[in-house]
Amino acid sequence: MLEDIIALDKKYYMNTFGERLPVCFDRGEGIKLYADNGDVYYDFLGGIAVNALGHSHPRLVNALKTQVEKLIHTSSLYYIENQARLAQKLVENSCADKAFFCNSGAEANEGAFKLAKIYFYKKGMEKYEIISLDHSFHGRTLATVAATGQPHYQAPYKPLTPGFKQIRPNSLEAVSEAVTDKTAAIMIELIQGESGVHPMDVEYAKGLRKLCDEKGILLIIDEVQTGMGRTGKLFAHQLYGIEPDIFTCAKALGGGVPIGAVCAKAEVAAAFEPGDHGTTFGGNPLATAAGLAVFEAIEEEHLVENARSMGRIFEERLNELSKKHRDKIVDVRCAGLLVGVELKPEIAKGVFDRLFKKKILASLCKGLTIRIAPPLNITADEIDLFISALDEALSEV
């Protein structure tokens, strides 16, 4: 029973998530989630951009079943076939030459910081500063909190890891002002997810690449949320037509099984030599079996293309809706299937609560923006379901 679970949680679980939504899911299929009382929900948030294939996708389920029966974990002391094959997939489908696996987005970003720092260390150069952007989100570890440009995440953990600073997004002038001879890297999300789906300008992204080249600074793109087809390209940097020196990936990479990746150009990746970095669990046979199954499904079911075409439908429908509710919808921001609908502050929470009552799962960013990141295999009918629920919710507030 839900009440019993809530009581256990309150008694034994650290209260970092406060009052959660009052539901506990038992199983899922595609975009549907079934609560333990039998209620059916529609998961338009996809576990926050994680469940790229939806729930219980047969290819992922079978790959995991098969792998669990053979082998779950060995050690990084030995070669791992799935790990090598998943690295090959990432490299062959991006601008990177090498990959390294870990267990989460934050850990991937930590790996990227370490790689940027060691790259200059091995050149005998004293460059260690990392610049990131206001309103960014890079994770919850100490270094990634220092890179996350949101004061409320940083305040309790001061003094922060030194060497990080944040600047305003979409301003090359701000970058030029912030860069010093100690700057090692600039890390950005091309589309800021957690803050409510805020895309960078293409000119800015291209300018940043040029500026990094001119000043000998590494460009790191955090693709933890935007990667694996979410934006209608496999990676957002492909959408923007730029090549980062390092990019990180996690969330959708394992379709729900924890895995992250640091991907880098050959020259940069070469800075990691034996003993310089490591992991116990990262890229183990089970996690990389999941990654391979997700990758194969994305390829064989043309899910990047589907994200692009369904993303367009979403955008059209939402633009129609924003004409109808122009007094309530402030902005619609879409990048493939990463979608943000910014609402007037006084109604946003009400709309979110009504969507939940209608069994539609989304998230509310900054109390303003309804964010959705549905499975990449979403259909036009499922999009209509969301649109009519949102239409109703908007009419009710």
Ligand SMILES: *Cc1c(COP(=O)(O)O)cnc(C)c1O
């Ligand atoms: C979710 C997220 C992270 C952190 O990932 P975890 O797996 O929670 O550590 C980092 N960067 C971005 C852009 C994210 O969306």
